Amino acid sequence: MTFTQSSKLLMLCGFLSLSASAAEVNSNIKDVDYCTVCHGSELVGNPSTGAPRLSGMDPWYAKRQLENFQQGLRGFHPEDLSGNEMRGAVEHLPPKLVDDALELIANSQSAIHPTYTADQASAGKQVYASCATCHGADAKGNEQLGAPSLLVQSDWYLARQLAYFRDGKRGAEGSDSYAVSMKAAAQALTDDQIEQLVSYLSQLQLASATKGK
């Protein structure tokens, strides 16, 4: 049975309500330490929990994604398990804690560890040419266009999200216009091209990290 089917049935047989309100139970959350449970210390990201790196993320992008999760624009596709989990975790987060979380992201510091080898980077550079329009030739992103930096996100997560955009597991919610554009942009990508792209981005990240030192 699909989620939608069962949801329909559920509406027919609601029988009992929890007496504790969402606000009441949320008062039990004291701080945003629980972000680090999945995202790791210093929000370094964790492929085992499926949680992306958040340290280094542009504040405007972090804010938009948190709002997307809260407003039902992200994390609904049943095959996007981590997205579902994230939506569940922050859906009812009070505004104060959203601010605290954004502050935690802004203040966190972690090293990025690119794992893709350079083998396919030159092929990736070719594929990246069309991405550069929005994300910039240096992949630092463009706030005006709503395109995030690709230098701050772990390669395993970039690869997964590219496939999600392509397969309609992200950007399917319609009213997130940025995600819809990205879904269209990723439409024709093959698995090999994703591999190549991320390989190229890994190299950009390495170069950027070296320059930073």
Added chain:
Amino acid sequence: MYGSSRALGLIADTGEPKAIHLRPAEKGKNKVVILGGGLAGLSVAYQLQQAGYHCTILEASHRLGGRNLTLRHGDFIDELGNPNFCQFDRDPNLYFNAGPARIPGHHRRLLNYCKEFSVPLQLKANSNRLAYIHDSNHFGGKPVRIGEYIADSRGFLSELVFKSVNQGDFSEEFSEEDWQKLMAYSSIFGDLNEGKYQGSGRSGSKKDRMLEHVVAKDPLKFADILTSKVGMMAALTPENYDWGEPLMEPVGGMDGVVEGFKRNINAKVKLHAQVSAIQVNEDSVDIQYRYKGKQENIQADYCFNNIPAHFMPGISNNFSAHYMNALASFKRGNLYKIAFQMKKRFWEEEGIYGGISFTDQSASQLWYPSHDINSEKGIMLGSYSWDDANNEMFASMTLQQRADEAARCGELIHPGYTSHIEAFASVPWTRMNHMMGCGAHMPADIWDEKFEVLQAAEGRHFMIGDQISHHAGWQEGAFASAEHALGVFNDMVLKA
């Protein structure tokens, strides 16, 4: 996936606990830090204190015990995004074992701790012939009693054996007398009548069997019996070595085991202490952790790590690449349970006292309590599945949706089910704060290699927990991992 591979498998004997004789701690080398207050961590603390070590337990959540979680009135259920409180009545008999819930007699390590700490145990029926099989595509979609399925399946199978022997289909390896014995055995095994199965009183009688002769129920269709996966599950899971009757549970809730440890350990316990970094040095281990909004440090001579392995890639460390690679290979298990407080023990009116009904619906299993029979109310388990898709579906629902869906499934077995529900509590382990999973596993082709890496020490750091055993999701696995790690530790100390 987690249980089903085991459901029909044969599992070797659980090992006898090794007597742990640790070399007494030396001054200046007696500080141990234990990361995570789950059962493996608690047992390490208990064993080390006997040898004179001073242990500190850093636990990220608000309580000790890990997934040994018994929920009662007012208990906090720390689910990410869905923090809530258990709404059961204030009554010590109304409890829900959201994690481990049954103990077989061969889990010697756990049972020894229960004895040592005077944790009272009671029998818990795990299988029950009067509980139901509900398979929407078999048996007319109506619930049938498990005993009926068992009697009929044995009957039909025995008839096949009987006929084959009678027709001389088997090889000549056995003597005529052997064949006669096999026919006699199959007749008794399947309750045959002159080699034919025509139903059996073992499946129940159509008439009151006290005052009238037994009139066997009409047999189920053999094709249904063979193709009903739910039926097979109901009939054959008790064949699993861990689920063979009789099973046990602590009186008053599984957390009696945790309370036993709490009464008997003198380790310093810090709750709400979330580990952020582990550094293993030549002669010490440094741990950084978040505590009350601040970063704190502790240095110890040794470290036992009970943290779910899937968190380790997010915790800074200086582990070797192959050790870290092994830790990062774990996949999170997604076990999920929901329990209902029923205002009436309606199942007892149907002759069901303990045991499990099985359904092909998302709820998969309904567990009836074995304790406090004939009391007014009861807590019954409304869903427990080994299907990834079911578990993920329930986890992504709201609390209310989970209860509604489980109630819908229960209603198909027990009409009126929903009307008895007074309260519910659900625990999707993939979303429980500081847990994010239950039933850790990794691809079978790499498991042996990684397991060996993780059973060894990484310098002064020892990985423990049910995850470092062949029995994830069982307390005995956690204790076995601790026992093994203490053995490695002791060898290290003796060599030093």
